[in-house]
Amino acid sequence: AQKITQTQPGMFVQEKEAVTLDCTYDTSDPSYGLFWYKQPSSGEMIFLIYQGSYDQQNATEGRYSLNFQKARKSANLVISASQLGDSAMYFCAMREVQGGKLIFGQGTELSVKP
Amino acid sequence: GAGVSQSPSNKVTEKGKDVELRCDPISGHTALYWYRQSLGQGLEFLIYFQGNSAPDKSGLPSDRFSAERTGGSVSTLTIQRTQQEDSAVYLCASSSSDEGQGTEAFFGQGTRLTVV
Numbered sequence: 001a002q003k004i005t006q007t008q009p010g011m012f013v014q015e016k017e018a019v020t021l022d023c024t025y026d027t028s029d030p031s032y033g034l035f036w037y038k039q040p041s042s043g044e045m046i047f048l049i050y051q052g053s054y055d056q057q058n059a060t061e062g063r064y065s066l067n068f069q070k071a072r073k074s075a076n077l078v079i080s081a082s083q084l085g086d087s088a089m090y091f092c093a094m095r096e097v098q099g100g101k102l103i104f105g106q107g108t109e110l111s112v113k114p
Numbered sequence: 115g116a117g118v119s120q121s122p123s124n125k126v127t128e129k130g131k132d133v134e135l136r137c138d139p140i141s142g143h144t145a146l147y148w149y150r151q152s153l154g155q156g157l158e159f160l161i162y163f164q165g166n167s168a169p170d171k172s173g174l175p176s177d178r179f180s181a182e183r184t185g186g187s188v189s190t191l192t193i194q195r196t197q198q199e200d201s202a203v204y205l206c207a208s209s210s211s212d213e214g215q216g217t218e219a220f221f222g223q224g225t226r227l228t229v230v
Binding site for chain 2: 044
């Protein structure tokens with residue numbers, strides 16, 4: 001069954017340092033996509049980055065990169081040079097091509113300290 | 115429209131009443147999702163529509179919950195005989211297709227439902 005797990009309820013990071021948010025997943029579909037979203041206290045959902053199951057290289061978008069380890073079924077988000085504005089909830093999500101529905105993990109609350 | 119629009123933004127209802135939540139997806143988006151988010155929690159999948167296919171209703175928590183999508187566009191989530199545990203933010207999202215893995219979902223601002 002399709003499943004996403006985020007084991008870190010909360011994380012702290014010092015401003016300007018890098019931080020890794022963990023995400024593991026489970027699926028029997030060989031074709032799937034992985035997504036990360038940011039949800040600030042305002043409640044909006046902001047798309048950050050995407051990784052396809054057949055992509056050979058790890059995805060990067062500005063200060064965001066995705067550490068994709070397919071054999072371990074992990075898709076960790078790395079945020080470099082953290083900023084105060086990065087403080088938010090971060091959600092990992094997966095969509096199987098076969099089923100199509102998009103499911104989310106429980107989220108990690110990131111706090112950036114000045 | 116420019117983005118996914120949900121209405122109302124806030125809804126307070128009495129226990130036992132029925133409520134309808136509306137979602138207007140981005141024009142041309144064939145996939146539409148509903149989620150429920152309780153305070154400080156993750157997004158609980160409710161239902162997924164894709165084009166003219168039968169919806170995936172596997173996340174609906176009880177038969178008090180139902181949703182429809184008319185004309186492949188606007189969707190309505192209906193909760194009958196509301197209970198206090200139904201209080202949450204209900205989020206709607208749409209995406210252009212599920213044929214491609216990488217089409218991200220765009221979210222509305224949500225409807226905050228409070229059952230008193």
